[in-house]
Amino acid sequence: MQLARNMVVAMANSVVVVLINLIALPFYLRFLGMEAYGLIGFYATLQTVFQVFDLGLAPTVSREVARGIEIGRRRRSASLLRTLGVVYIGAAIAILMLTTFSATWIGEHWLQAKSLPRTTVTQAVMLMGVNLACRWPISLYHGGLIGAHHLARSAATSMAVNICAAITTIAVLAWSVRSIQAFFVVQAAFGLVQVIVLRMFARRAVGECDAPYDFGDLKRVWHFSAWMGGVAITGLLVSQLDKIVLSRMVSLESFAHYMLAALLVSGLQIxxxxxFNTLYPKFSALIARGDIVALEHLYGSATKLFAIALFALAFGVVFQTRPLVTLWLGNASVAAEIAPVSAWLAVGSALNGIMYFPYCLQLASGQPRLAFAIAVGLLIVIIPTVLLLAMWLGTLGGALGWAAVNMFYMVVGTWVTGKKVMAFAGWPGLLRNVGIPVLATFVPALIGALICRMLAVGPWTSLGIGGIAALSGLALGIGGSFSPSEFRRVVAMALGRPAPAQ
Known part of the structure; x- marks a missing residue:
């Protein structure tokens, strides 16, 4: 029951966070303007890029806590969590100093603001550093809760904090100080609250609250963590290179449009x-136990279910972006501009999402070096691809580059995982677990889009047809991927019940 509960609550958290961002966006645009929202988009990129300072410690903590609970070494995991808390505080201070010292240069030479004063942009960048520092330890304690199979607590905290932060920010902008600086101050305060709450939950979940600090124990996990740090650095560069390049090459307003498309596509993260957060500790525990049969069954079943849901949503975004954005922002011209960008970003993100499972298997099996090698290969491919396409096509080029690189990732990454980690995760498994879900969800989505075009329906009707097409794709995908008895066994496994007899 715990596996299903963690997945449901984590998914609910993702849905809530995405909905909050989508609902709050029109208010931010109204109170701050498009260029100021470009700064918020730049902050989101900066937040992701600075994850390189994590050095792979958060996923290391997840793996160590999960293994510690499985093999009865809970106290050592508690000591590691407490020790890393000090390390994260030091990293937060370093991030604050680095951002503060570089704020003037970023405001004057990197961001292409037209209407916002340079002083406003510089101050906003400085406050981004404050925000990053306040939120920095979140990943550590979130990782500890994942490893302890208490993802629900982290998700509930995230939902509560994000809802309160959005409501407070909108209220401050509407009735008090209407500035981008006020936005970042409120967000920083709620980030600090989230850190305090998560720290309390993580220490309770891991137990052994009196465990000592042990900086010498960092040597034990350093090898895994160092490789994970390399994975984090290269992976973040791969995922954020399009945004980094476009923030320099296009105007702040065009970059804001690109970030609007990225925000829309972020719904796939639900x-x-x-x-990943649910299955990573489970994979780690099964590998530590040596139960490869259960691992293969869980991997295949989870991949099929995930692919069905992911591609049903992704193809909905691809074919229904324009009516969705028109209703969301009430601006048909902006919708027309970001529709093709959103479509290609959705394709790339769906392909990237499928690769979470091989990546999860690589880490759970203790092979971060393999994940690092794949990430380096992707970085070598994406740099010239995104640069050339962005220079040629602007924001659309950035989206096309993201889709092309993730197609390459799916082909090469799957082959390498099947060759070096587990044979069941190779190309035959990809075709078996993903091929049917892609076809089953694509065909109804395409038919729905063609019907909308032929009948020239309005936005609401178009979304209704798209929703019916997505539900049809889900039904076809489940029916084509699972027999009734197999699907009942999968549901029983997720709920922690004995599997029904065949």
């Missing part, structure tokens, strides 16, 4: 992040 499946990817919860799936």
């Amino acid at each position: 499946f990817t992040v919860p799936a």
Whole structure:
């Protein structure tokens, strides 16, 4: 029951966070303007890029806590969590100093603001550093809760904090100080609250609250963590290179449009992040136990379910972006501009989402070096691809580059995982677990889009047809991927019940 509960609550958290961002966006645009929202988009990129300072410690903590609970070494995991808390505080201070010292240069030479004063942009960048520092330890304590199979507590905290932060920010902008600086101050305060709450939950979940600090124990996990740090650095560069390049090459307003498209596509994370956070500790525990049969069954079943849900949503975004954005922002011209960008970003993100499962298997099996090698290969491919396409096509080029690189990732990464980690995760498994879900969800989505075009329906009707097409794709995908008895066994496994007899 715990596996299903963690997945459901984590998915609920992703849905809530995405909905909050989508609902709050029109208010931010109204109170702050498009260029100021470009700064918020730049902060989101900066937040992701600075994850390189994590050095792979958060996933290391997840793996160590999960293994510690499985083999009865809980106290050592508690000591590691407490020790890393000090390390994260030091990293937060370093991030604050680095951002503060570089704020003037970023405001004057990197961001292409037209209407916002340079002083406003510089102050906003400085406050981004404060925000990053306040939120920095979140990943550590979130990782500890994942490893202890208490993802629900982290998700509930995230939902509560994000809802309160959005409401407070909108209220401050509406009735008090209407500035981008006020936005970042409120967000920083709620980030600090989230850290305090998560720290309390993580220490309770891991137990052994009196465990000592042990900086010498860092040597034990340093090898895994160092490789994970390399994976984090290269992986973040791969995922954020399009945004980094475009923030320099296009105007702040065009970059804001690109970030609007990215925000819309971020809805796909309602499946990817919860799936990884739920299955990573489970994979680690099964490998530590040596139960490869159960691992293969869980991997295949979870991949099929995930692919069905992910591609049903992704193809909905691809074919229904324009009516969705028109209703969301009430601006048909902006919708027309970001529709093709959103479509290609959705394709790339769906392909990237499928690769969470091989990546999860690589880490759980203790092979971060393999994940690092794949990430380096992707970085070598994406740099010239995104640069050339962005220079040629602007924001659309950035989206095309993201889709092309993730197609390459799916082909090469799957082959390498099947060759070096587990044979069941190779190309035959990809075709078996993903091929049917892609076809089953694509065909109804395409038919729905053609019907909308032929009948020239309005936005609401178009979304209704798209929703019916997505539900049809889900039904076809489940029916084509699972027999009734197999699907009942999968549901029983997720709920922690004995599997029904065949």
